[in-house]
Amino acid sequence: MERKVGFIGAGNMGSAMIGGIIKAGFTDPQNVSVFDPKEDQVAFLGDQYGINKVDSVESLIQDSHLLVLAVKPNLYPTVLKQIKKHLRTTHIIITIAAGVSLRQVEEIIGKSYKIIRTMPNTPALVQQGMAALCPNEQMKEKDFQLVGELFNSFGKWEKVDEKLIDTVIAVSGSAPAYVFMFVEAMADAAVQGGMPRKQAYQFAAQTIMGAASMVMETEKHPGELKDMVCSPGGTTIEAVRSLEKSGFRSAIIEAMVDCMNKADDMNAQSSKHSSSTNG
Ligand SMILES: NC(=O)C1=CN([C@@H]2O[C@H](COP(=O)(O)OP(=O)(O)OC[C@H]3O[C@@H](n4cnc5c(N)ncnc54)[C@H](OP(=O)(O)O)[C@@H]3O)[C@@H](O)[C@H]2O)C=CC1
Numbered sequence: 001m002e003r004k005v006g007f008i009g010a011g012n013m014g015s016a017m018i019g020g021i022i023k024a025g026f027t028d029p030q031n032v033s034v035f036d037p038k039e040d041q042v043a044f045l046g047d048q049y050g051i052n053k054v055d056s057v058e059s060l061i062q063d064s065h066l067l068v069l070a071v072k073p074n075l076y077p078t079v080l081k082q083i084k085k086h087l088r089t090t091h092i093i094i095t096i097a098a099g100v101s102l103r104q105v106e107e108i109i110g111k112s113y114k115i116i117r118t119m120p121n122t123p124a125l126v127q128q129g130m131a132a133l134c135p136n137e138q139m140k141e142k143d144f145q146l147v148g149e150l151f152n153s154f155g156k157w158e159k160v161d162e163k164l165i166d167t168v169i170a171v172s173g174s175a176p177a178y179v180f181m182f183v184e185a186m187a188d189a190a191v192q193g194g195m196p197r198k199q200a201y202q203f204a205a206q207t208i209m210g211a212a213s214m215v216m217e218t219e220k221h222p223g224e225l226k227d228m229v230c231s232p233g234g235t236t237i238e239a240v241r242s243l244e245k246s247g248f249r250s251a252i253i254e255a256m257v258d259c260m261n262k263a264d265d266m267n268a269q270s271s272k273h274s275s276s277t278n279g
């Protein structure tokens with residue numbers, strides 16, 4: 001029972017987690033259940049991974065130990081109210097939504113449940129995810145270890161204080177989108193230089209993956225790694241000069257600050273909503 005995982009919602013993020021979990025063999029596919037009103041999506045996941053398709057949230061809860069709430073943040077209050085009456089205190093409730101705090105979840109279902117707020121990202125699909133985990137007080141060490149193992153199956157994770165979660169959203173949850181834009185822009189330029197587009201994506205993506213691996217494996221300062229590419233009077237320093245002129249770093253920093261501010265606005269919105277619906 002311990003490794004039975006139920007997904008309420010299996011859109012972009014839920015299905016990425018499911019893909020990683022099955023590929024890593026965290027549990028048998030028959031131990032993963034999914035409930036989502038999108039029938040074609042559920043059928044696709046069932047065919048692709050051999051997981052259980054269930055037609056009610058009640059049976060999913062009944063048959064799962066780990067419950068992943070993979071619906072949009074605005075649906076959290078509705079879904080939490082719906083599942084509340086079926087929950088057992090042994091369940092581990094895993095939240096993944098931007099802007100929904102542990103406190104807000106506890107305000108709806110009560111404080112006696114094991115809840116862990118997490119922030120995954122879509123590279124989970126290829127087992128290269130990065131996630132943050134913030135457990136509530138009911139989570140015991142063995143519960144936390146189990147969730148850690150679940151998240152290990154689709155990438156890396158760090159335990160963080162919940163007050164850092166908006167920063168996590170900016171630096172990893174939302175960040176794959178900016179990296180995909182970077183790949184696209186690099187490929188566009190390579191196409192402009194005459195390279196076929198498909199080949200351009202390979203060159204751009206492998207270069208980003210290689211550079212990221214150098215940061216992780218050498219533990220050298222990224223500035224030093226950049227300097228190692230810049231030959232005096234060479235090509236790279238021309239590109240670096242051009243990027244600095246266009247405000248490349250500032251554009252990234254500003255984008256991430258906007259991302260954090262948006263997450264903070266979402267926190268405020270959902271907090272207003274939960275206090276208005278809970279008296
Ligand atoms: N996408 C990402 O990269 C990341 C997303 N997240 C978080 O993950 C959560 C889901 O986001 P994402 O996967 O992008 O969203 P999606 O819209 O792709 O997926 C949500 C899924 O939930 C379904 N759904 C709607 N209502 C219910 C319900 N009552 N019960 C079960 N399923 C339901 C939706 O169906 P329908 O479309 O028919 O409504 C949809 O298939 C959000 O809270 C988001 O903050 C966190 C990190 C990264």
Ligand SMILES: O=C(O)[C@@H]1CCC=N1
Pocket residue numbers: 098169173174
């Ligand atoms: O865009 C969003 O709100 C979600 C949260 C992190 C990634 N996607």
